[in-house]
Amino acid sequence: MSHLLSGFPRSVLTPNLVGVARSAFFRRFSVPEPSSPYSSPTCHDFSGTTDMVIQERDHQKLNCILEACKFSSDFRTAFQSHAKIIKFGYGTYPSLITSLVSTYAHCDCLDLAHQLLDEMPYWGFDLITANLIIASLMKVGEFDFAKRVFRKMLRRDVVTWNSMIGGCVRNERFEEALRFFREMLNSNVEPDGFTFASVINGCARLGSSHHAELVHGLMIEKKIQLNFILSSALIDLYSKCGRINTAKKVFNSIQHDDVSVWNSMINGLAIHGLALDAIGVFSQMEMESVSPDSITFIGILTACSHCGLVEQGRRYFDLMRRHYSIQPQLEHYGAMVDLLGRAGLVEEAYAMIKAMPMEPDIVIWRALLSACRNFKNPELGEVAIAKISHLNSGDYILLSNMYCSLEKWDSAERVREMMKRDGVRKNRGRSWVELGGVIHQFKAGDRSHPETGAIYKVLEGLIRRTKLEGFMPATDLVLMDVSDEEREENLNSHSEKLALAYVILKTSPGTEIRVSKNLRTCHDCHCWMKILSRLLSRVIIVRDRIRFHQFEGGLCSCRDYW
Structure with a gap:
């Protein structure tokens, strides 16, 4: 084992970090802190398995224990294993440091993950390990720290860049994603299909028509082969950039053998309020013997909702169950409640909520609340508010606007007082x-x-x-x-x-x-x-x-x- 540890400084995990780990452990589990920095609160707090693995110097089994901690969110065993690693002198072993960082990040113990990374030799991480750490940090929303790890890496491959670009999109940092993509193009690493899938998604979320054209042109220039994922992404991109005719051209120029391509076109037409076009695409889909899935019907119901096609919406909701044996999910019921609510059929929308075979979620109650505001039904609006467990600013605003439109200033003032009491600030328009x-x-x-x-x-x-x-x-x-x-x-x-x-x-x-x-x-x-x-x-x-x-x-x- 000694040859594996050679070249790594012994001070990676300092006494200061030990103190941080100890304090976090005792705070989390409300255990009285012992006097010795390395002692455990009680003799049974460390598992015999961990002791045995450490003493046998079996680092692979110890990594397995930490992996198990990560996937089971077992904070206690992770802290115990960390203390034992330090006590037995394994604090400089890169794979164990990596496992600890990944486990802490996954278990939301980010203060420990931060300090571990701050005090470790970055050159000790191999490329695969560093990529895994970046992906793990991005997954729990730690964008800034993932970026710090990225900047310290001496070598990067396409997975590294994809982890950063995809992580930016996941964390809604779309302009950052484009900046990293430009930086990647200036490096010696070529983007692949996964890179473009993330970049396209970022451009779509941003609604950037200029970047949409550049990215699509670059795909053609680099001869990136279109699969159903990239084809669907391109249709979605142009739809969300307001260029629905370009989205149609892309759709008509590619293969239609996967349902996701059809879904992207139907959803694109839906958000543009082109319900009849969406219904036409659905009919074409049926003629080409492509079976719709649950997402297809969400798109069709949304299209009907945006255009007030109540009877057509009811027909597709029934068709989904009767002809295609697709059981409605929360999203389908939500689309139907929205369809009925927008059409002013507020009582019928409420009746559908009560008849649902599953518990309605916040989105459904908010759709009803919005309908109550539009059609001035404060009684049912208060029912919807009572069902929303965690009110955000939009919920309060809908209810308050409803009272204001009815000139019920006292009720509107009561809502504003509730916002102040609960510490809710109005979400500013951007x-x-x-x-x-x-x-x-x-x-x-x-x-x-x-x-x-x-x-x-x-x-x-x-x-x-x-x-x-x-x-x-x-x-x-x-x-x-x-x-x-x-x-x-x-x-x-x-x-x-x-x-x-x-x-x-x-x-x-x-x-x-x-x-x-x-x-x-x-x-x-x-x-x-x-x-x-x-x-x-x-x-x-x-x-x-x-x-x-x-x-x-x-x-x-x-x-x-x-």
């Missing part, structure tokens, strides 16, 4: 636009942009022009019992209005405008953009949390049903 390959982000009421003065000047001019055309701000949506002027000021600084004003400031007349938003667009902004599209003779495409809206000539593609 919108972003892409110009010249650069993403510009705006928050509601934002004044942090370098060109804030010019942006607000353009916005004020646009608001004046829309008012002359008859636009009336929807001040009843503002959840405050304040003057109309204050409410109007609140509405005027919504993030999508700021983003749109910036694009108008920076582009020439007639240029198509694309805006993405993290929340559902409000009724006020929706009405405003319809008028603005007619005034400016420009197409305005907004992707919100739910779907796409294409404003043109004073009309919206959603036909005011969203």
